[in-house]
Amino acid sequence: NAGVTQTPKFQVLKTGQSMTLQCAQDMNHNSMYWYRQDPGMGLRLIYYSASEGTTDKGEVPNGYNVSRLNKREFSLRLESAAPSQTSVYFCASNTGTGGNEQFFGPGTRLTVL
Amino acid sequence: AQSVTQLDSQVPVFEEAPVELRCNYSSSVSVYLFWYVQYPNQGLQLLLKYLSGSTLVKGINGFEAEFNKSQTSFHLRKPSVHISDTAEYFCAVTRTNAGKSTFGDGTTLTVKP
Numbered sequence: 636n637a638g639v640t641q642t643p644k645f646q647v648l649k650t651g652q653s654m655t656l657q658c659a660q661d662m663n664h665n666s667m668y669w670y671r672q673d674p675g676m677g678l679r680l681i682y683y684s685a686s687e688g689t690t691d692k693g694e695v696p697n698g699y700n701v702s703r704l705n706k707r708e709f710s711l712r713l714e715s716a717a718p719s720q721t722s723v724y725f726c727a728s729n730t731g732t733g734g735n736e737q738f739f740g741p742g743t744r745l746t747v748l
Numbered sequence: 749a750q751s752v753t754q755l756d757s758q759v760p761v762f763e764e765a766p767v768e769l770r771c772n773y774s775s776s777v778s779v780y781l782f783w784y785v786q787y788p789n790q791g792l793q794l795l796l797k798y799l800s801g802s803t804l805v806k807g808i809n810g811f812e813a814e815f816n817k818s819q820t821s822f823h824l825r826k827p828s829v830h831i832s833d834t835a836e837y838f839c840a841v842t843r844t845n846a847g848k849s850t851f852g853d854g855t856t857l858t859v860k861p
Binding site for chain 1: 757779780782784789790791792793794797799838842843844845846847848849851852853854
């Protein structure tokens with residue numbers, strides 16, 4: 636069981652470039668989440684997918700798009716990267732019911748110059 | 749809507765001393781409560797969770813937390829910390845009918861020799 640995997644681990648972009656962060660889980664979870672983590676600001680939810688075929692905005696969705704490709708995969712796209720999007724991005728998944736914890740990937744460290 | 753306040757952003761302690769990390773929450777509906785730990789350059793992992801029943805919950809690595817409904821708190825404690833407990837700790841709440849969580853801003857625990 637790999638759990639939640641994320642690619643790439645590190646990425647450096649120039650302002651205006653685009654990229655897609657990939658996330659996959661092998662736990663048959665219904666729900667998947669994308670967060671960004673910035674120093675002193677905890678985890679902020681960008682987008683989530685409560686089940687296959689649905690996506691919803693979180694706390695900080697501006698500048699991002701997502702695709703729930705199938706039950707396993709949930710990608711995050713930056714169409715035109717900005718320095719303010721420099722952050723560590725985490726993908727997580729869970730069954731989608733309230734008593735179940737989220738399982739996190741190892742993160743993607745993104746720098747936008 | 750829910751909110752989580754972690755009352756201390758940084759907690760330095762000496763090895764073998766007791767520690768308490770404080771978490772207060774606010775919600776108009778019933779919630780489940782979680783503590784996660786994040787070691788350097790890793791994703792978050794579950795320490796413990798409160799769903800129902802006994803208000804004292806035991807987790808991994810000797811940590812425990814007490815749910816106090818009247819004070820809307822869920823403080824994390826360990827009677828004797830080790831250097832290896834140095835990490836960031838996050839408190840989170842989830843509505844009982846949903847999988848999406850609200851996270852606090854985190855508390856950095858630094859254990860000194």
